Amino acid sequence: MEIGPFIKLHRIKQEMTQEQLAEGIVSMSYLSKIENQKTDASPDVISLLCTRLGIQLDNEIDTTIKEKCQNWYNLLFEVNDKQEIIAAYEELEGLMESAHSDSLVMFEIHKVRYYLVLGKLEEALAEINRLAEISSTLDSLHQYYWYKFKGNYATLTSEINQAMRMYKLSEEKLNQLELPEEEVADLQYTIGVTHSKLRNTLEAIDYADKAIDVFRKQYNFIRCAQCHIVLGISYRRIRMWDKSIKNHNLAKHLGELNKNQQIIQLSNQNLGFLHATKGDTKEAIHYYEEVYNDVEVDLNAKLTAVTSLIKEYYSIYDLDNTKKMIEKGTELLDGKTDNELFKIHYYVISTYNLVLNQEYAKFESLVIKEFIPYLQKHKDYANIVVYANMLGKHYEYLCKYKDAVKYYKLANISYEELIIL
Structure with a gap:
């Protein structure tokens, strides 16, 4: 990573203003130029800024950090003991705080994934917001993971359309990069899952098939099983029952083999x-x-x-x-x-x-004022059909035919949305 964005990232992490960092060393405007790569500062100025930030410039430490980072990244993409993941993170965080490492930006981007693995959505969002300040300086590799992990965050917060946008931006970067087959397959699987959530059934099958081809070659049976589940769901939606059952049973068998x-x-x-x-x-x-x-x-x-x-x-x-x-x-x-x-x-x-x-007044209030709006917000048309129909039957039983028609109509409109998807 270039020294300017590196200094900026450390300053933001330490919640230090440009004025506080620049005081007695350079002007604020000159610091801004350094951080945004609009000028090349002298080694003495860089040294003074790094000293104030508590950073060491040491190539030997950087090599160690790179190795430890890669091990940690690998932990985040497999089923591993969370305590092991946390311990590796804490060690790296300590090293990053005191050394200038080219791995810092990638480490910070992977922190988004780390917080998501631990279920800490607020921390993940805070990290996304911090990184947004330096996003314009990211290279293609950094952007690939930046978009991918923002997609992961959007998925966990049920913003599925936003997740798809992020994953597709990540996919666009593949043309500029030479990534390992398993990384490309992981993104393809993720896009397949997202298409499945959006009920883009044929696209889900296409991406799951692409991913499973790679995972089979690598004998990665757990990832194969995950792809079989996506395929099973997709074939169920198009009423290909036998293919659906076959894929789910294959997934189950692979799960049993791997306990x-x-x-x-x-x-x-x-x-x-x-x-x-x-x-x-x-x-x-x-x-x-x-x-x-x-x-x-x-x-x-x-x-x-x-x-x-x-x-x-x-x-x-x-x-x-x-x-x-x-x-x-x-x-x-x-x-x-x-x-x-x-x-x-x-x-x-x-x-x-x-x-x-038989608390029907509370039932009506909950479903109308909270549940259906929640489902509409998340574009969960399948469940809107179920609970709008439930309301329709309820009002029909009470002979409130105008209300019954209203919710039967909502169920029909939602069903049409499902067909379009």
């Missing part, structure tokens, strides 16, 4: 949804229960299974089991209802709970 419970249960969850779509409630419940009863699955997966079971039991008027799963879901959500990652589960559980308890 990866996350892959196994993600496959089960999607097999459950496939059978629910086909109207085979018994099979759907079987697969959802496989997920729910697994003590090793993460909270989001368990809650997804719970809400799926609530819907299935309610659809066959098994109200006792519906109530039981609502209670289980409420327990799991205790203290987490404000967490954006679990918001959809909160709304689903609350909606069915109010219906079961």
